[in-house]
Amino acid sequence: MASASDKNRRLLMDLLETDGNGNCVDCGVAEPKWASSTLGVFVCHSCSGLHRNISQISRVKSIFMDPWEAEEVKFIASAGNNAAVAKYEQKIPAFYYRPTNTDCMLLREQWIRAKYERKEFIFVDRQEPYSAGYREGFLWKRGRDNGQFLSRKFILSEREGALKYFNKQDAREPKAVMKIQNLNASFQPSKIGHSHGIQITYLKDNSTRNIFVYHEDGKEMVDWFNAIRAARFHYLQVAYPGAPDTVLVPKLTRNYLKEGHMEKTGPRHTEGFKKRWFTMDDRRLMYFKDPMDAYARGEVFIGSKENSYTVLAGLPPTTQGNHWQFGITIVTPDRKFLLACETEADQQGWIAAFQKVINRPMMPQEYAVEAHFKHKP
Incomplete structure (x- = not known):
């Protein structure tokens, strides 16, 4: 015969099927496996750790590993994620950044504190800072x-x-x-x-x-x-x-599409390859000697395929001087840029990032940026 604890757990698992409960209430990741018995919400493992930082407000337990009381389950059944969103996210300014599971811990922790501890989205005067x-x-x-x-x-x-x-x-x-x-x-x-x-x-x-x-x-x-x-x-x-x-x-703000080390050679392709830190920021591919440099050593505009930009795996057969074997050739209307990655995974990741940008049609204002790049000294 099933114990009371097993019965409560099954009821909790049924509640996970209810509309809104199938994703973490704070970061949106699917299939949350934790719940707050005081807020009545379902959260993922990562966000449950952040809820522990506000233990005076939120008591979190594992749905599958911790014992649950009938009263706790009853409360969660009366609340749930949708009700919590309606209560704690009433007045979020359009510009306020809502973090996802891929964002850094600080953004996610402060989002959780802003909602439940400081109640910033219930009382507008708390948004003044x-x-x-x-x-x-x-x-x-x-x-x-x-x-x-x-x-x-x-x-x-x-x-x-x-x-x-x-x-x-x-x-x-x-x-x-x-x-x-x-x-x-x-x-x-x-x-x-x-x-x-x-x-x-x-x-x-x-x-x-x-x-x-x-x-x-x-x-x-x-x-x-x-x-x-x-x-x-x-x-x-x-x-x-x-x-x-x-x-x-x-x-409003953007994270970089991709960052990391690659090797590059100069415009004549006769110079040796040098290791540089690359940042793909929207349509600007920038390279730096050091990741924390204030200024880029150079910037390359990456347009769209309609405007004759392409990315190819590998390097021209005559290429010399690269230490890393996994090449990438970026073809622009004016010239080819030769890059090399240390691993095949890096190469595939960069090609995917470039392809994403190249597949996107250019906006009218981006033509002005492209023209400026062409006239750079």
């Missing part, structure tokens, strides 16, 4: 020459359309003015070596510039990230009047 249109504070910024992180004052002003930072506390003139128009922020904890690390990129003279920053307080860093997204959202609303949020929100 990132929705005010103005933000200032100190972040640790990596020095360009010595690689040390130093405290720098940052000011984000929607009205001025810029993010600025100052080298000295009392400096009148900013060291850099980064226009919101072409600003991007991306969490890069492993590259920066800090779990709260963000890479900020902007265009200067139409070339990409990188700065690397972090803050010891995780909430502070995520607030900065969402403040940048809010400023970009309001800028794009003006730039594209009448465009729906579904069009604007994907443009």
